[in-house]
Amino acid sequence: MKKNVTTKIALFALTAALMTSCQDDINEPKVDDQTPTPETPQPAIELKNHSNIPALVYGMPGFDKLEIFTLISSSDKLEQSPNFVFGAQPDGSGIMRNPNGDGYIMITNHEILQSVSRVYLDKNFKPIKGEYIVDGIGGMTRLCSATLVEPKVHGFGPVFLTAGESGEESMVHAIDPMGFVNDRSRTDRVKPALGKASMENAVPLPADVSGNGTYILIGEDQGYSTSHQSAGQLIMYYSPNRGDLENGKLYALKRKDNTLTEGSMTKNNTYDVEFVEIPNAKNLTGAEINAANIANKALRFSRVEDVDYRKGKGNGNEIYFTATGQASGGAPVDGYTMWGRVYKLALDKNNMFTGKLEIIAEGDSNPGNDLINPDNLCVTENYVYIQEDGDSYYAGANHDSYIWQYSMATKSYKPWLNMKHNRGNTEWSQMFDQSGNLNKFGSWEYGAMVDVSDLVGIPGTFAVNIHPHTWQKPEFANADGSGTQTNKEGGQIVLIKNVQR
Numbered sequence: 101m102k103k104n105v106t107t108k109i110a111l112f113a114l115t116a117a118l119m120t121s122c123q124d125d126i127n128e129p130k131v132d133d134q135t136p137t138p139e140t141p142q143p144a145i146e147l148k149n150h151s152n153i154p155a156l157v158y159g160m161p162g163f164d165k166l167e168i169f170t171l172i173s174s175s176d177k178l179e180q181s182p183n184f185v186f187g188a189q190p191d192g193s194g195i196m197r198n199p200n201g202d203g204y205i206m207i208t209n210h211e212i213l214q215s216v217s218r219v220y221l222d223k224n225f226k227p228i229k230g231e232y233i234v235d236g237i238g239g240m241t242r243l244c245s246a247t248l249v250e251p252k253v254h255g256f257g258p259v260f261l262t263a264g265e266s267g268e269e270s271m272v273h274a275i276d277p278m279g280f281v282n283d284r285s286r287t288d289r290v291k292p293a294l295g296k297a298s299m300e301n302a303v304p305l306p307a308d309v310s311g312n313g314t315y316i317l318i319g320e321d322q323g324y325s326t327s328h329q330s331a332g333q334l335i336m337y338y339s340p341n342r343g344d345l346e347n348g349k350l351y352a353l354k355r356k357d358n359t360l361t362e363g364s365m366t367k368n369n370t371y372d373v374e375f376v377e378i379p380n381a382k383n384l385t386g387a388e389i390n391a392a393n394i395a396n397k398a399l400r401f402s403r404v405e406d407v408d409y410r411k412g413k414g415n416g417n418e419i420y421f422t423a424t425g426q427a428s429g430g431a432p433v434d435g436y437t438m439w440g441r442v443y444k445l446a447l448d449k450n451n452m453f454t455g456k457l458e459i460i461a462e463g464d465s466n467p468g469n470d471l472i473n474p475d476n477l478c479v480t481e482n483y484v485y486i487q488e489d490g491d492s493y494y495a496g497a498n499h500d501s502y503i504w505q506y507s508m509a510t511k512s513y514k515p516w517l518n519m520k521h522n523r524g525n526t527e528w529s530q531m532f533d534q535s536g537n538l539n540k541f542g543s544w545e546y547g548a549m550v551d552v553s554d555l556v557g558i559p560g561t562f563a564v565n566i567h568p569h570t571w572q573k574p575e576f577a578n579a580d581g582s583g584t585q586t587n588k589e590g591g592q593i594v595l596i597k598n599v600q601r
Contacts (some may be wrong), residue, residue, distance in 0.1 A: 104578065105154075107538050110113060114365045117495075120578065121414050125499055138250070143557050144556065144557035144558050145223075145224055145225050145556045145557055145558070146167045146224070147167070147225070147325075147556065147558070147561070147595055147597060148169060148224075149157070149169050149170045149230075150169075150170060150172065150176075150225075150226050150227060151170035151175075151176050151592065152173065152175055152176055153170060153173035153175055153176075153590075153592060154158075154170065154198075154520075155168045155169070155170050155520070155592075155594050156485050156519065156520050156544070156566050156568055156592050156594070157160075157517050157518065157519055157520055157564065157566060157594060158419070158517070158518055158520050158533075159516070159517060159518075160502070160514075160515040160516055160517060160518055162514065163505075163516055163517075163564060164596070165598045166517075166596055166598050167596070167597040167598055168592055168594050168595070168596050169592070169594060169595045169596075169597070170592065170593075170595075171225075171563065171592075171593045171594060171595050172186050172219065172225065172227045172574050172592070172593050173186065173410065173590065173592040174186050174187065174188070174571075174573075174579075174589075174590035174592070175576075175590065175592070175593050176227070177575070178219075178227055178228055178229055178230050179228055179229075180220070180228050180229035180552070180568060181211075181229045181230050181231065183546065184229070184230035184231060185575070185576055185579040186208075186217060186230060186456065186579070186591060187210040187213045187215065187217065187388055187579030187580060187591065188210055188211075188212050188213055188567075188568070188576060188579065188587050188588070188589035188590065188591055189210055189211040189212045189213070189547070189567045189569075189587075189589060190197070190208045190209070190210060190547050190548075190565040190591040190592075190593060191208075191209040191210070191211040191244050191245060191246070191476075191547035191548060191550050191565060191567075192208070192209040192243065192244060192245040192246025192247070192262055192547065193206065193207065193208040193209065193246065193248075193548040193550055193563065193565055193593070194206070194246065194247070194248025194277075194299065194548075194550065195207075195221075195248075195550060195552055195555060195563065196208050196248060196250065196258065196277065196338070196555075198220065198221075199278045199553070200278075201220075202222070202223040203220060203221050203222045203223050203225075203228075204220070204221040204225065204520055204555060205218060205219070205220055205277060206219045206220075206221060206593075207222070207228075207233075207246075207260050207275075207276075207277050207374075208548075208593075209243040209245075209262050209547075210243070210579065210580070210591070211242050211243055211244050211246065211265075211567075211578060211586050212238075212242060212546075212585060212587045212589070213236055213580050213582075213584075213587065214234075214235075214239030214240060214241060214584065214585065215229055215232050215234050215235050215236055215238075215239050215243070215244055215284075215579075215580035215582065216232065216233055216234035216235040216239065216260065216262060216275060216279070217231070217232050217233070217241065217579075217580075218230070218231055218232070218233045225555075225556055226597075226598060228335060228406065230345050230578045231278075231281050232281065232581065233275060233276075233280075233283070234262075234275060234284055234580075235281050235284040235285055235348060235580040235581060235582035235584070236271070236580055236582035236583075236584030236585055237284075237285040237287070237582050237584060238283075238284050238286050238287055238289070238458055239264075239273070239286060240264060240266075240290075241264030241265060241266035241267070241270040241271075242264065242265045242266050243262045243263070243264065243265070243273070244262075244263060244264055244265045244299075244301065244321070244405075245262075245263065245300050245301035245319075245406050245476060245524075245547075245548065246260060246261060246262035246263070246301065246302075246403070246548070247261045247301060247302060247303050247304065248260050248277065249261055249304050250364060253306050253307070254304045254305075254306060254307055254310075255306075255307030255310070255343065256301065256304075256314070256342055256343030257340050257343070258276075258277050258278075258383065259274050259275065259277070260273075260274075260275040260276075260277050261273070261274055261301075261302040261303075261304070261316075262275060262302075263299035263300055263301055263302050263318065263319075264290075264298075264516055265298050265299055265300055265321050266296055266298065267298055267386070268296060268322070268328065268386030268387060268390055269385060269386040269387075269391075270295050270296065270297065270298055270299055270386070271290035271291065271292060271294065271295070271296055271299075272290065272291050272294040272295075272299060272302045272318070273289050273290050273291070274289055274290075274291050274345055276287060277463045282353070284580075285379075285582070287338075287372035287507070287543055289507055291345045291346070292382050292383075293337065293345060293346050293347065293381070293382040294316065294318065294337050294349055294350070295318065295335055295337070295350045295352070295378070295381050295384055295386075295389055296384070296386035296389055297318070297320040297322065297333070297335065297389060297390075298320060298321050299317055299318055299320055299321065299335075300319040300320070300321040300388075300404065300405045300406055300407075301318065301405075301406050301407050302316050302317075302318045302337075303316065303317045303318070303407045303409065304316045304406060305317070305341070305409055305416045305417070306409070306416040308413060308414055308416060309414065309415075309416040309449065309452075310342070310416070310452075310522055312340070312341070312342050313338060313339060313340045313341065313342060314337070314338065314341065314342055314343060314344055314345070314348065315337070315338055315384060315452060315503050316334060316336065316337040316338075317334065317335070317336055317407045317409075317421070318334075318335040318336070318337065318407070319332070319334060319335075319405055319406060319407045319421055319422075320332045320333040320334075320335060320403075320404050321403045321404065321405050321424070322398060322403060322404075323366065323402050323403050323426035323433070324402065324426070324433055324435070324436055324437070324449075328388050328390060328481065329390075329394055329400075329544075329567060330391075330393035330394045330398060330400060331361075331400035331401060331402060331403075331436065332398070332401040332402060332403045332404040332423065333353065333393055333399075333400075333401070333404065334349070334351070334352070334353040334404050334407070334421055334445070334528045335350060335351065335352050335353075335373050335575075336351045336352075336353070337349070337350055337351075337454075338351065338451075338453075340395045345395070349377055349381070349457045350377070350378045350381035350382075350385075350389075350401075351375035351376060351377050351378065351453065352375065352376060352378060352393050352396060352398035353373055353374075353375055353398060353399050353445075353457075354373065354374060354375075354376050354396060354398045354399050355371055355372065355373050355399050355457075356372040356373065356374055356437065357372070358397045359399075360397060360399065360400050360435075361399075361401065361435035361436065362400065362401045362402065362423060362436060362437060362441070363434070363435035363437070364435070364436070365457070365459060366459070367458075367459045367460075367462060367465075368387045368431045368457045368458075369458065370458045371456065371457045371458070371460075372456065372457075372459065373399065373445070373454070373455055373456070373457045374453055374454045374455075375398075375454075376396045376398065376451045377396075378392045378393065379392070400424040400435075400436075401436075401437075402423050402424065402425050402426045402433065402436035402437050403423060403424040403425065403426060404421055404422065405421075405422045405423075405474075405475045405476070405489075406421065406422050406475060406476045406477045406487075406599055407419065407420070407421040408420055408421075408478060408479040408484075409479060410479050410480075410481065411479065411480050411481045411601075412481040412510075414513060415481065417446065417447040417448075417449050417455075418444065418445075418446055418447075418565065419444070419445040419446075419447065419455050420442060420443065420444055420460070420477055420479050421442070421443050421445065421477070422440065422441070422442050422443075422474040422475060422476075422477060422486070423436075423437050423440060423441045423442075423443065424440050424473045424474060424475055424489065425437040425438045425440040425441070425463070425464075425473055425492075426438065426440050427492070427494065430494070430495055432464075433523040437462065437463075438464060438467075438473045438494075439462070439463030439464045439465075439467055439468075439470070439471055439472060439473065439494070440461075440462070440463050440472065440474045440488075441457065441459055441462040441463070441464075441471070441474070442459070442460050442461040442462070442471070442474055442477070442484065442486055442495045442506070443457060443459055443460065444457070444458050444459075444460050445457050459476070460484070460506060460511065461504070461506060461513055467494075467496050468494065468496035468497050468498040469498050469499070470489050471486065471502070471504070472490040472492075472494065472497050472499070472502075472542060473488055473489045473490050473492050473494075473542075474486045474487065474488055474489070474504075475487055475488060475489035475545065475546070476489075476546055476547060476548060476549060478548075478549035478550070478551070478562070479600040481601055482507070482508050482509065482600070483505055483506060483507060483508065483600055483601065484505075484506040484508070484513075485503055485504070485505060485506075485547075485549055486503065486504040486505075486506060486513065487501075487503045487549060488501040488502050488503070488504075488542070488543065488545070488546070489501060489542075489545040489546070489548035490541060490542020491540075491542045491543055491544070491545055491569065492539075492542070493540055493542060497541045497542055498541070499515075499518075499541060500518055500519045500521065500541050500542055500543075500544070501518075501519055501542050501544060501545050501546065502515040502516070502517065502518055503515075503516050503517035503549070503564070504516060505600070517564070519566075519568075521538055521542045521543070521544070523538065523539060532568060532570055532571045533570045533571075534570065534572040534573070535569065535570040535572055536570070537569070537570050538570045543569060543570055544566065544567060544568045544569055544570070545566075545569070546564060546565060546566060546567070547564075547565030547566065547591075548563070548564075548565045549562055549563070549565070550562060550564075551601070552565045552595070553601070555566055556595075557584070558597060559601070560597065560598050560600065560601055561595060561596070561597050561598045561599065562595070562596050562599045563593055563594070563595055563596075564593070564594050564595075564596055565591070565592075565593050566591065566592045566593070566594065567589070567591060568590060568591070568592065569590060570588070571589060571590040572588045572589050572590070573588060573590060574588055575588075576588045576589060577592050
């Protein structure tokens, strides 16, 4: 995601016996020593529109079978909490079954508010109550992408890992999804062992490839500058103990031939890479970690925003991540992508510290027409959904923020979803363009895209978060009640049916 804003999250059902109670301290995440097993299928839910705002996205040509339903928008009044406001910039998110009832619980980052909301859904997937479990005081920094860690998938949890992205001293928070609302301002839920950096997401690999250990991939949303010469990194935390977030070691990705910048790599080639340790990272500052990456000749990317892994049994060693790109005065920065790239990293299952790296998509060879600042990712068994964050407002941009569908089989991609700006419609502009920027390409962006098929009992059903930045209302301000932010943007989440997986 961009600096002032933005994935992926594997979602599976949880049983009450595996849930952490409200009394459990999140600093001691529960560990499930059993091999993850398939969940009993959920009877299908009838999907409906639950928001008073129409869906702000639509399917692109060739994807006419998509059905889109509204789940929640900032202007909605929930029946059990009419004063709750679903806040600005809904980004990282996860949904699970409610261990204490018949319905579901949705945990969502609100990036610019530095907060995390908890929305309760009834058994028909209708939002009925909302509250904040992290506010702007407890969040401390912008919270972008996130991962809901679940025992059935990762072998430990549940815990919501949300990464701070407000400079190189930011950290990853480990939030109990069933935690007390009164704890929302706590600042002691960060995990120093996972490092300090301007981070976008922290993604544990599934238990079927991580064994008894814990591998967490972390993207650093940092561009190159004279004050941050290591630029953005792909970082990996490893502990030999499953669920251990305290005592592991931190590593950064490097090329084995010590080539430093991503600009040296081209599409249709693969590169040998390895993870190199950052010694004593738990006790280092972010600036010291940056210096260690320079000394280690870590591979420098332009803003690693989101990370996800391929779904399906035994596929979790196949990693995908974005480099969103950067510009200086509208011109490329030498050695770095400007328009953005998506990388595939295939880790060696016999030695997860080594692998092969390649570019699968990039926007620099066709500026403004291909990728424009890819941000969030959602990876399924056969596809990569690439979500753009085009509000960098590059002068050469020729389309709004898309979600692209990349086919692993054909190694090609095409626009899948677009933003419904309805330019020229006066009534629409009056409703959604208080900032005056709606006419600019890329004025809105996406947050998380989450597979909820198993939860709703309908294969190919996903939730997509939307940041309609130009939709601004005074009643949306201070949604978390902390008084730390003045942002008054609205947000929305939609459900999309018939998504290819």
